[in-house]
Amino acid sequence: MRCPICKQPVTYEGNPFRPFCSERCKLIDLDNWLEGRYCVPDAAGEKPSRREPTGEDNDETGHDR
Numbered sequence: 510m511r512c513p514i515c516k517q518p519v520t521y522e523g524n525p526f527r528p529f530c531s532e533r534c535k536l537i538d539l540d541n542w543l544e545g546r547y548c549v550p551d552a553a554g555e556k557p558s559r560r561e562p563t564g565e566d567n568d569e570t571g572h573d574r
C-alpha cells in the first residue's frame with residue numbers, strides 16, 4: 510500500500526491515517542478534494558451569477574443585425 514499523496518509505502522495496520530502515510534497527507538488530499546469540488550461547478554457552470562460584458566456584447570450584436 511502506498512500513500513496516494515507522497516507515494517511512500519504506508520503501513521496499513523494500526524495506521525489511523527490510512528490509506529495515507531500521515532495526517533498531513535490526509536489533509537492534503539482532503540484539501541485537493543475540496544478544491545476540486547469547488548472548482549468543478551465553477552468551471553462547468555461558467556458564470557450563471559456573474560455579470561460579464563460578454564453577454565451584453567452578444568446582445569448588442571444581435572440587436573444591431
Ligand SMILES: [Zn+2]
Nearest residue numbers: 512515530534
Ligand atoms: Zn504521504
